[in-house]
Amino acid sequence: MVVSGKGGTGKTMITANLGAVFAEKGKKVLLIDLDMGMRNLDLALGMESRVIYDILDILSGTCKVKQGILRDRYIGNLYMMPASQHPEMEKLTEESLRQLCERVCSKFDVVLLDCPAGMGAVVEMAAAVADQALVVTTPEYAALRDADSLDRMLARLGVSDRKCLINRIDPRLMKKGLIPSLEQIGQLLRTPIAGTVLLDDAIYIGTNNGRLVSVEKGTYIHRNFNKIADRILPADNQPYSNE
Numbered sequence: 001m002v003v004s005g006k007g008g009t010g011k012t013m014i015t016a017n018l019g020a021v022f023a024e025k026g027k028k029v030l031l032i033d034l035d036m037g038m039r040n041l042d043l044a045l046g047m048e049s050r051v052i053y054d055i056l057d058i059l060s061g062t063c064k065v066k067q068g069i070l071r072d073r074y075i076g077n078l079y080m081m082p083a084s085q086h087p088e089m090e091k092l093t094e095e096s097l098r099q100l101c102e103r104v105c106s107k108f109d110v111v112l113l114d115c116p117a118g119m120g121a122v123v124e125m126a127a128a129v130a131d132q133a134l135v136v137t138t139p140e141y142a143a144l145r146d147a148d149s150l151d152r153m154l155a156r157l158g159v160s161d162r163k164c165l166i167n168r169i170d171p172r173l174m175k176k177g178l179i180p181s182l183e184q185i186g187q188l189l190r191t192p193i194a195g196t197v198l199l200d201d202a203i204y205i206g207t208n209n210g211r212l213v214s215v216e217k218g219t220y221i222h223r224n225f226n227k228i229a230d231r232i233l234p235a236d237n238q239p240y241s242n243e
Contacts, residue, residue, distance in 0.1 A: 001159075028108045094128050165195055
């Protein structure tokens with residue numbers, strides 16, 4: 001599950017680009033958008049014009065699972081299941097989500113749940129079925145406080161494998177001491193930091209144009225997202241490293 005304590009941290013961008021990197025590594029990857037009524041994962045992947053069915057159509061039996069899953073046109077191993085723009089939440093329950101995840105996990109190597117921001121019912125449902133949690137935050141005290149509160153809630157819900165990702169870091173502001181340093185962030189957050197992502201125009205432009213910049217080889221963004229992916233899902237079951 002990919003989560004954030006507050007909105008605007010870039011959680012969906014992280015989900016899309018991490019999914020692309022896992023797919024590039026040879027994994028068959030499914031991204032599930034759980035942000036009912038406020039879906040954006042289809043936009044980040046450039047699939048908005050192709051959406052016909054969504055997760056609630058699958059859960060209600062309106063369509064088959066395979067009909068509600070879209071395949072990325074450029075990355076063959078990357079797939080996406082969109083959220084509904086009409087949040088009829090009674091169709092989404094912990095049990096229905098669990099059954100859906102059990103079905104798709106038999107077909108995919110990696111499943112990423114793009115959760116809504118905050119600590120609502122959908123996040124609790126996702127926590128009940130997820131093996132890991134990635135908490136996306138930004139170097140702002142309000143965002144870090146919310147990330148810590150969310151992390152504590154996930155711990156109470158039994159999600160033991162939790163990591164944080166610090167997004168939208170501006171090195172100039174950090175160097176001047178105008179935003180929390182990485183050392184200060186490490187003191188504020190209890191969970192291991194899986195990586196950091198700089199504030200970068202290429203990422204911003206790519207997200208707004210449905211372009212996955214994490215798979216553009218030869219760039220520092222590609223190298224960085226690959227390192228983050230390896231820390232989240234180590235190759236050959238190697239232990240997690242803070243390096």
